[in-house]
Amino acid sequence: MKLRLSLLFWVGACTLIFAQDNNFYQVVAEQGDGIFSLLRKQGLDPAKHYGTFLELNSDKIKEGSALKLGEEYKVPYASDSFKKKGVLVEAVADSEAPIFNAELSQMSVKSDKLKDAVYYLIVENKVESDGSFTKDTAKRLAAELMEHGAQVYVMGEPSNSNASKGIMGEYVKVINKRYLQNMGKYQRVLLLRAGDLSQGSALDVAVYHYNKSEQGQRFAHHIQNVFKQHSVSNTNVDEASLIFEDENSLYLAKNILPAISLLSLESSSKTAQSKISLKTNKTKFANMISNGIMNDYADLEFEN
The missing domain is CATH 3.10.350 (Membrane-bound Lytic Murein Transglycosylase D; Chain A)
Structure with a gap:
């Protein structure tokens, strides 16, 4: 004994x-x-x-x-470390690494408004050489959300700039896995898709949602409203909330568990009548998106 x-x-x-x-x-x-x-x-x-x-x-x-x-x-070790709150996910390998390293010294906690929120950011660049704007915007957006308490996962880009259904399947797998790990929390997916962006030009920004997802439509609506408040365009903003039609977006919307919205970015065109025009200021652009995201979360919290 x-x-x-x-x-x-x-x-x-x-x-x-x-x-x-x-x-x-x-x-x-x-x-x-x-x-x-x-x-x-x-x-x-x-x-x-x-x-x-x-x-x-x-x-x-x-x-x-x-x-x-x-x-x-x-x-x-702390669960609220920015190294853990902001994670870059390599979808194929399902591996994680901190989004930020050297930038951490410039980040600070602003609030805990989004402490129970989880966001998944996907960046899709149709033209590889023009990808820096969306990549930088995604990082600025991630930092802003993290500083307000959110957990943020950024999906690493595939080696091929044109995302295939195969990589979409990998996104579905890693996002759904983390969705289940964070069950009970507010969770949303935002896809940033860039077309042919000309350096220094204005942007046409279209906000899309899946017509069978009330949460996704609501998420898109709040982002759209912020653009409406700040846009100098005469475009009818009610026309700027569009429905998923392309194969990749529909595949994601039908298979991932969290609600998804899409921001499509193109260089401004006089013929683009269904999109919101915005100058390419990365900080302003990221802040507008984050404001729309936080409005969606706050509105849901208020209703509950």
């Missing part, structure tokens, strides 16, 4: 030590690092995790928040 108790105590002690070791990881302090800057660079809210950092490194921090250059410090 004594031997059995001793073994149980030893196993329990080892388990506790192992768990404690897995509550943190180590980083090396760089030139100019203090506690706040180091935590920010790791995607953590300094105000929230300052105390935990002090506890983990009590043997190394003697005065104030100064850190020693080249010294290793323990950083707590």
Whole structure:
């Protein structure tokens, strides 16, 4: 009996030590690092995790928040880290990596408005050379949503710029898997599709939804309304909410579990009568989309 108790105590002690070791990881302090800057660079809210950092490194921090250059410090693992809140998903391999790295030091928590929201962003560029605008917009949009508490998954692009039904199937698989993992939360998919974008030109933005999805239509409607409020176009904005017709969009809409909307981007044309015209300002464009997304979430929360 004594031997059995001793073994149980030893196993329990080892388990506790192992768990404690897995509550943190180590980083090396760089030139100019203090506690706040180091935590920010790791995607953590300094105000929230300052105390935990002090506890983990009590043997190394003697005065104030100064850190020693080249010294290793323990950083707590945290579910609210921007490294975990923003994830780039490689669909074929179903692997994950943080969306942001060097940019983390510039990000900060703005609110928890979207703390129970999960978004999946898909970028599809029909013309490979013109993909930077939509990629940058998706990253800016992801950052804005994350800073308000959302979980964001960005789908990595296929090697072929023209997305096939095959890669759409991979998107369905990885999105549905994460949808089930986040069951009970508000979840939406936004597809950004870029056509032939000319450098510095105005954009025609069309907002699409699946006609059999009330949530998707509502999601598109809120995004559309923000464009209506800010657009300088004389286009009848009621015509700008269109129905999925192409094969890829319909395949996604019919097979993924979350509701989906599509923003289609083209260089402005005088003949484009059913689209909203917008100058190609990435920051403004991303902010308008995020405002529409947050309005959809807030409206749903208000109804509930």
